Amino acid sequence: MPNPYREIFARPGTKGFSAAAFVARLPLPMTTIGLVAMLSQTHGEYWLAGAVSATFALANAFISPQVSRWVDAKGQSAVLLPTTIVTFLALIGLAAAAWMRWPIWTLFAFALVAGLMPSMMALVRARWSEIYRDRPELHTAFAFESVIDELVYICGPVFGIGLSVALFPEAGVLASAAFLAVGTTLFVVQKSTEPKVDPQRMKGGxxxxxxxxxxxxxxxxxxxxxxxxxxxxxxxxxxxxxxxxxxxxxxxxxxxxxxxxxxxxxxxxxxxxxxxxxxxxxxxxxxxxxxxxxxxxxxxxxxxxxxxxxxxxxxxxxxxxxxxxxxxxxxxxxxxxxxxxxxxxxxxxxxxxxxxxxxxxxxxxxxxxxxxxxxxxxxxxxxxxxxxxxxxxxxxxxxxxxxxxxx
Incomplete structure (x- = not known):
């Protein structure tokens, strides 16, 4: 009996970018819960922890569509590198601000900038769409990614809370920054499966x-x-x-x-x-x-x-x-x-x-x-x-x- 999931990974490069995307999308759920775990320990105030985490989540919700529009116009590699660097530095800044007890406003500022984090869930689906556009395999590929999304939202909070509690308060947020850097780098270097940029899209549609x-x-x-x-x-x-x-x-x-x-x-x-x-x-x-x-x-x-x-x-x-x-x-x-x-x-x-x-x-x-x-x-x-x-x-x-x- 044919295995549809084995079939979608028959194309060269599919295993590599899907594995890299799994690592690169862990930071989103890790950061939201990691901020709560970190700030509730360093500052002892849940209102502050929840507010900073909400600032990051809402900033990402409103900024990520614009980042994705930029991706469609310029290409994944061209956009992922600068946005990931900025997000990585913002996450490091959040950990530093919590550890060194910088003014409260700096936590919100770094959380707002960290909202630049790219939507890896959309980026990986765009690669599947490029490979299997108009084909039945795309349904299976999207099903696979939905299952992986579930795993991410199970593992992410566990890592974010577990590291923060077991090691030190900032560990969850720092690990999130590390996963983002490593996963995105591994994703970007795989050029063969990157969607092509439509020259007409550059003019703005x-x-x-x-x-x-x-x-x-x-x-x-x-x-x-x-x-x-x-x-x-x-x-x-x-x-x-x-x-x-x-x-x-x-x-x-x-x-x-x-x-x-x-x-x-x-x-x-x-x-x-x-x-x-x-x-x-x-x-x-x-x-x-x-x-x-x-x-x-x-x-x-x-x-x-x-x-x-x-x-x-x-x-x-x-x-x-x-x-x-x-x-x-x-x-x-x-x-x-x-x-x-x-x-x-x-x-x-x-x-x-x-x-x-x-x-x-x-x-x-x-x-x-x-x-x-x-x-x-x-x-x-x-x-x-x-x-x-x-x-x-x-x-x-x-x-x-x-x-x-x-x-």
Missing amino acids: GSVMRLRAMWFLVVLCAGMGVIFGTAEVSVVAFSEAMGNKGAASYILSAYAAGSFVVGIVFGAIKFKSSLARRLLFASLVAAVTTLPTPFVGSLWGLTAVIFLAGAAISPTFISAMTLIERIVPSSQVTEGITYAMTGMSIGFAAGSSLAGWTIDAHGASNGFWVAVAGGALALTTMLTGFGLLSRSEPQAVPDGVALNPAE
């Missing part, structure tokens, strides 16, 4: 957000982000309310495991339905699986429900990223995917904040209603934009059929 279809996809991703952000906060609060705060770790692991397992299976399936239809079904499942969460009364019950909810993550993002690859100009794929990631980040921040407020005011279980609202937003957005997204899929072909039979 406008942002991908000029396309109406992109707005629906970004809002959809924001809705999914609300679900993620709610889960992070509400699971911890529910576990604490049940007298076992440590249970939150295995419950959230079940969330990632559900996405991981289904993502592997989903990527191996050869679909005949359109991407828009697939995305509609996935958003429906995502919305439905949030409904039981406010009514769960035990930790094991929540684990089971969360596992099922996680199963909707990978299909939604695999379909959304593949659809973006087909509706935006080929020279702006990196920018398009980065905007989707930005939508998710904004949704995550909104979800975690709203869930925290709801929990403080109405109790742990009620925090999950924010996830229900996020699922409703994603599904409503998809229902509203389904017709436009279906029409905006000019290159859509049944999986298993290549547009270029000579390849």
